[in-house]
Amino acid sequence: MRQAEYEALSLRMRHGYEYGETKGVGFFRAASLEGMSGLIHGFTARKGGVSAPPFDTLNLAFGKTEPMDAPKNVQRNFEIFCAAAGVPYHSLCIINFEHSANVVAVSGVDCGRGIVRGPLAPCDGLVTNDPAVTLITSHADCGAFFLYDPMHRAVGAGHAGWKGMLGRIGRNLVEAMRREYGSNPADLIASNGPCICRNCYEVDEALAAQFEAEFGVPCSIAGRPGKRQLDLEIPAAVQLLEAGVRPENITLMHACTFEMPELLFSHRRVRGKTGDMAGFIKLT
Secondary structure, eight states: OOHHHHHHHHTTSEEOOEEEEETTEEEEEOHHHHTSTTEEEEEEOSOSOOOOTTSOSOOOOOOSSSSOOOHHHHHHHHHHHHHHHTOOGGGEEEOOOOSSOOEEEOOGGGTTBTTTBOOOSSOSEEEEOOTTOEEEEEESSSEEEEEEETTTTEEEEEEEOHHHHHTTHHHHHHHHHHHHHOOOGGGOEEEEOOBOOGGGOEEEHHHHHHHHHHHSSOOEEEOSTTEEEEOTHHHHHHHHHHTTOOGGGEEEOOOBTTTOTTTOOOTTTTTTOSOOEEEEEEEO
16 A cells, blocks of 8 residues: 555544543443444453552453463453443453464354363454354553444454564454455444554564565654654554455544553553453444
8 A cells, every 4th residue: 555545545534532431440442333233342441450560450361471460350350341341251252362363253152261261272363243252352552453344243353463463463354254254344343442652662673664565654753773663553554444444434543552551551661560451342
């Protein structure tokens, strides 16, 4: 995609987010998805849970490496989240992320995976057309994708670090929904979630060059010598557009995890000693 084309299409996208609290739990939401009937979605803030520092307080990740939060705290946090979001605890299906672009289709038989049952196969994206399932993704700087097909009643959710973004997990989610449920990309309503912003995301020049080669538009600005400041929202939008999602149906939230310590966890801000937020989406 050429830069001029992207800039013109960006003007037709939606920008920003809605934030509200229910039962002491904060949620970031896209207005385009919030206005759709038959759907629950959101991205949690860090408020309202029971975890102690550095996981304070609504940590929604059991962790894979030290330091790790106490499992009983994470389980309680999920119970608190479910009560506030209005989703059943037993409906949760949590990605087993590996910083890839793999997408898995799930159904009611997968409810409880990653929380009260064993994990899914490694994946960073989930799709379903089963209202029994709540798709859950984990984040602490990495990007999120939310997708909804109101015509075929299907949803998708993704976790996108720089590896998954380069692997075009957003496109892979669109393709999985088309393959599994017959979704037309032009019908999809899409949003990202809070993620680390360009001003706070320093990367090597070589990585920034990979992004510009892959997506065809500038995805970074100059930083310190030998460094660039990478914008994850640009490649997120480009891959959705190139997959056939209409610009009018794409929302970019522009909420930076690094810059909002009172509301959002950030792996980079505290060098890994932190909790995770959850992205979630469910048919009703």
